[in-house]
Amino acid sequence: EDQVTQSPEALRLQEGESSSLNCSYTVSGLRGLFWYRQDPGKGPEFLFTLYSAGEEKEKERLKATLTKKESFLHITAPKPEDSATYLCAVNGGATNKLIFGTGTLLAIQP
């Protein structure tokens, strides 16, 4: 069964304390892996798309990486404004629908 699992469910960091969020997936024929940021009461905001193992993308303090079984979202020296839920989703398998993980709630304390 196609599945996406994110860990941890919640993460609290001090400002400036770097860490990584994990997204593990099982899907045959990955067409794309997507990272979104979602603030409370708002729609998901697109961050990155990754297509093949070994691919990396960066934006400000965020860096996304991809292997054949998982993706990491690395956050370097986070600030309080990076606090949000980070969603991972994949497009693959028999359908072209997005399969979402349940997200990681990230809180950055000043």
Add this chain to the structure above:
Amino acid sequence: DAMVIQNPRYQVTQFGKPVTLSCSQTLNHNVMYWYQQKSSQAPKLLFHYYDKDFNNEADTPDNFQSRRPNTSFCFLDIRSPGLGDAAMYLCATSRDPDRGETQYFGPGTRLLVL
């Protein structure tokens, strides 16, 4: 800027009173999606239009309908809202999901059912 727009941002309706949510896009994407998202849950796909072709998810209640009169606009109709339909409704667009292209989401409409 090209984008996905949803109106209204907040909608209050009464139990059983039909309601329509709207979505428009300036991205000229082929596919438009409607998702339902409840608190602390991942978005749940209700249906999507690939151009004019409507694709309903098997577990989407009959109470939910959709219309896409043209490329830019898509509507979500809830015929008889129940208390369990209170949620955030998200519209998204994509150019070609068969090639794994990105889905872009609108800001959402928060629906409250009294």
